[in-house]
Amino acid sequence: MTLLIVDNIVKHYAAGERRILQAVNGVSFTLAANRTLGIVGESGCGKSTTAKLALGLVPASSGRISFAGREISALRDARWRSLRRSMQMVYQDPLAALDRRLTVGEQVIEPLTIHRLEANHAARREKALALFASVGLRSDLFTRYPHELSGGQRQRVVLARALILEPRLLICDEPISALDVSVGAQVINLLQDLKAQTGMAYLFISHDLKMVRQIADEVAVMYLGRIVEQGESEEIFRNPAHPYTEALISAIPSIRRRSRDRIVLKGDPPNPVDMPAGCPFHPRCPRAIAHCRSERPALRQGPDGRLVACHLAPSAGLLQRPAA
Amino acid sequence: MPYPLDRSVAASVPVLALENFTVSVRTGAHALAIVQDLDISIARGETLGIVGESGCGKSITWLAALRLAGDKVATSGRVLLHGQDITQLSERSLARIRGGKIGMVFQDPTSSLDPVQRIGRQIGESLKLHQGLSGSAARAEAERLLDRVGIADAQARLDQYPHELSGGMNQRVMIAIALAGQPDILVADEPTTALDATVQAQILDLLRDIGRDTGMGLVLISHDLGVIADMCERVAVMYAGRLVETGPATALLAMPRHPYTRGLIAALPDLEGPRMRLTPIQGTVSAPDALPPGCAFAPRCLMAGAACRRAIPALTQVSDLAHSVACFRNDAFTATAVAEQARQLSRIPA
Known part of the structure; x- marks a missing residue:
């Protein structure tokens, strides 16, 4: 049963004179009971803002969110409060979250x-x-x-x-990042056991791809406020389709693949205030072609069912590829 | 037996060695040992990874060795830089070594830098102290260093x-400042923990390149076994203030001998292979003032026997690859390793 529907949500903040910080830029996903959606990405990609929007903790600039068939707004009225009972959040730093x-x-x-x-x-x-x-x-x-x-x-x-x-949805924002390795494993196991017992749904936000792979059924990769790839966790980790996902996965050091070649991206993740034209990833993309600099690729479904926003992904078959 | 030609006497002296090094903290009338009997050495150009969980002493060891841990912290044992004990040096002489022969990079670059000083000035300080450069010579060298650490448009960045x-970029600046001291060894404490994954990859590559170009040794302190595996030739695992296992990274990670090291690896999820349920280490680390009489890991160890609760095991070599482990149950290792392998093969995916 679909529990959470996030439909094209946008969150913009004013960032000085006539400058807009585009924190979340049209994100959509659904989450069913007893499922875990992992949201990964680097700082500033909008993953935490997406979580707060989903809970109605901050108002969206546009877009719709519904939970168990009822629309969520950030109006803190009685209806929101009654829905909030079923949607709980766990943050990174437990000491800061406790009195x-x-x-x-x-x-x-x-x-x-x-x-x-x-x-x-x-x-x-x-x-x-x-x-x-x-x-x-x-x-x-x-x-x-x-x-x-x-x-x-x-x-x-x-x-x-x-x-x-007894929430039906638990949003976890970096729940184990502040914990030691052995303790983090305890918490992850606990989350998995609780889900098995209660059928809760998790929105699991993390920069730790290894933990996300461990716990998520489905993964959404965010870059600069947008989902650039989304699909079944195993598929994405085994065979990433978006060049950013590919680089992100290859950048994670692992004890089981020591001498492996990393794809090292140039530069930093760009500032969400200075959004590049075309594909937001093109300035760092090792495969960018001329078309990537002028037109932003839409998130579209590929032959294997996953969503990818890249002109070069197999899904972009409909697109006329310009002579680069 | 003839020695290979490159084994000169100078090459056999480690760049940096801690001998029987102990760190204690004064709490009221007592002194509490938080790092005990550490023996570690780093050869020229070597990369040594120090791994362990919070509170194991992996960071304080190096701060204390450089007398940067504050006046409540006392040390004993020797810290040998090219064979010379620096624990007896005056504050003035030691100040020239810190950031000079021994460079340092910490986790949070933005709070390590002075927020009200331009980048060029901060690199210039180190150049003046350690190389005696000033004026246009210092600026030219600072620009070269920024360029070396991969900062584009170095000249403009100096004034930011x-x-x-x-x-x-600030972490690159920190590395540039360390390089200004022309270090023989760089102590990097969680240098990429605060950085994004794609940026972490850049910084690790940079550290590796610098090591290769200059022969600088690297002590990489990290809680992330993946980072350690990626970067280090040798690994030292610390638990509750002691070294529990040390050896070549490939051997140690492929066949960890200490139950704690094995526990750490089993607790890690991976990006490849079938998804298995994680195996956490049961219990928690004992506080430094409540350590058990024997092996500090014994209360959490599935293999612990009576001997483990009585005495502290010494670090003992287990193979001819300089792989050592501090565990009384090492004899039981081979049998359990086989059993464990069988168990892993039969484990059900999570």
Whole structure:
């Protein structure tokens, strides 16, 4: 069942006089229950903004978002609040997401209190303790403060707090980037187990391609506010179609392919304020042709079903290729 | 037995060596050891990777060796630069070595640079201190260095401020500043962790090129085993302030001997091969003031026996490839390796 529909959302910010920061530039995707969509890309590509837009945390400049058949706007009205119960978010830095003056147990109970769920405090506490156990936290930690916990324990507290409302969608923005390798693996396994138990959907945002491959069913690669490639995770990692995806995957150092040749892109990811003409990736693209400099390729479906925005991808068969 | 001709005495002295190096922090009346009995050396042109999780001492070791860790931190043991112990040097002499013979690059370039000084001036400072250059000679050399680290339009960049440059470019500037000291060895602490993947690839390539061109040694401190595998000839794995395994990168990563190293590798997802459920290391690292009496990894180790809880294992060579491991259960290694391989083959994809 389709849970989240993001339809051509745009988010522009004013960036000084007559300059516009095009953070998100027409992003569309759908997400079904029990599925994980990974969004990858480098800083400034708009992946975190996309997450906030999907939750209605920031208003979109244009486009539509619906969740479980109901439209989401950033108006913080009663309807939004009731939908928000089903859509929770986990951020990168668990310490920043927690209140240092409250015990972690109180913080897990708090959403129940806010939404006036469960009959009384004892029932809320019982539910919170049960969740504590299911995310692998010892019950004696319930009365501790965030600073008394390790990074991995804190991220579990954040997860418990997000899960206590039994959301149908969990948006994770770099949930393990601040964690050590062995702890990150614990959290990823936990996320996979929770999904198997509850059928929750995940929007998993990360710059860590290895983690995304581990957890995502489907991947969307963003570059400068747009999705440039989207499809089944295994397919994209095995055989990237967009030159940017290809470079991004080849740039990830891995212990199992040491002497492998990397595609090293020139330059930095460009500034979303100075959007290049034509394909936004062409200034760094090792394969760009003249046409790429003048016309932006649309995201279109290729023969294997995946979406690619590149003039040179097989999907661009319809396009007349100019003599470069 | 005749020695090969290139094995001159000078070549056999490591560029930098830590001997029996211990770092402790004063907390109230006590001194708490956070790095213990470290023996590490780096040869000319060698790339050594230091890997470990937060708090294992991988960063503080090098800061303390250069006396940059603050006055609450004390060290013992020797730090030998070309065979000369620098722990006894005056602050003034050591200052010439820091950023000189021993270059340093840290994780966050933008906060390592002075925000109110132009790039050219910041490189110039290092050129003046370490090469005695000033005026137009310094500017010309600064321009050459920026060019060397791959910054286009170097002349114009010299007059810019760090905030006008991207994170990747600022890291290139940091490398240029380090190169201004004509280092024999560069200590790079998570130099690409704050950078995007495509930019990380550029910086790693740059560090590799410089090493090849100048013979500069590199100590690369990273939590990312992928980066270490990509860059380093030799790897040292630290756990709770001690070296637990060291060896050639290929051997160590292909056949890790210490249960901790094996745990680290099993916890990593990869970009290739079937997707398997990750195998996290159970438990958490003990705090430095609550280390168990024996092997610090024993409480988390599936192989730990009674001996492991009694005494601390010494680093022992396990093969003729200078591969050493600090583990009492190394004898059990071969048997478990076979069992593990069989288990991995039968694992169900995640």
